[in-house]
Amino acid sequence: MSFVNGKGLHLVITGAPGTGKGTQAGVLKRKYGICHLSTGEMLREEVKKATKIGEQLKDHLAAGGFAPDELMIQMVSSRIDEPDCQNGFILDGFPRTIKQAEELSKMLAQKGISLNAVIEIIVPDQVIVDRILGRYTCMTCGESYSDKYHKPKVQGVCDICGGIKFSKRLDDTKETIERRLKKYRDFTYPTIAYYEKIGLLKAINGNGSVNEVAERINNALNMK
Numbered sequence: 626m627s628f629v630n631g632k633g634l635h636l637v638i639t640g641a642p643g644t645g646k647g648t649q650a651g652v653l654k655r656k657y658g659i660c661h662l663s664t665g666e667m668l669r670e671e672v673k674k675a676t677k678i679g680e681q682l683k684d685h686l687a688a689g690g691f692a693p694d695e696l697m698i699q700m701v702s703s704r705i706d707e708p709d710c711q712n713g714f715i716l717d718g719f720p721r722t723i724k725q726a727e728e729l730s731k732m733l734a735q736k737g738i739s740l741n742a743v744i745e746i747i748v749p750d751q752v753i754v755d756r757i758l759g760r761y762t763c764m765t766c767g768e769s770y771s772d773k774y775h776k777p778k779v780q781g782v783c784d785i786c787g788g789i790k791f792s793k794r795l796d797d798t799k800e801t802i803e804r805r806l807k808k809y810r811d812f813t814y815p816t817i818a819y820y821e822k823i824g825l826l827k828a829i830n831g832n833g834s835v836n837e838v839a840e841r842i843n844n845a846l847n848m849k
């Protein structure tokens with residue numbers, strides 16, 4: 626692995642819901658000892674812990690809107706200063722707009738960091754729908770599994786933590802999944818084009834087993 630700036634590995638991972646990007650982010654986190662920053666989870670944490678950022682966020686999220694850019698940047702900025710991110714990070718769920726992508730680059734530049742790559746995981750819609758409908762999550766550590774594509778090695782036991790309780794999202798129906806896919810396209814596609822233009826994009830075929838996709842990502846990251 627050749628690190629561009631010698632300061633660690635700094636990645637963005639993107640892909641529609643159900644492409645397995647969270648799973649792949651977890652693989653990269655363990656492989657390189659970097660932190661996995663899922664901004665969706667970070668936002669929920671801030672609200673739950675009622676931090677200053679959380680209080681400001683609550684109204685926006687309750688109205689079904691997105692968190693304001695400055696708050697997102699502020700939240701990501703302070704998070705990547707923490708010790709577990711010293712080898713780098715993988716950002717998941719952010720940036721979602723070109724404006725956010727530009728703000729992110731500026732904030733990172735102030736820390737002397739530049740992104741190494743933006744990984745886009747691509748999976749056909751029909752596969753995504755099948756995957757999400759069969760998806761369930763470990764209630765102990767949050768690892769996600771799928772009936773068809775990513776079963777635990779031992780039936781009913783989490784590979785990561787050994788947990789035996791799993792949950793399914795109630796809002797996973799064909800209609801809501803199609804709505805989420807459309808929303809993803811409308812909002813996120815421009816950022817993918819943006820990263821392609823500046824030469825950071827690595828488009829990865831996400832159709833296959835977790836190991837197969839991890840291998841493709843690994844190959845793409847090693848091709849400098």
Ligand SMILES: [Zn+2]
Pocket residue numbers: 763764765766767768783784785786787788
């Ligand atoms: Zn688990």
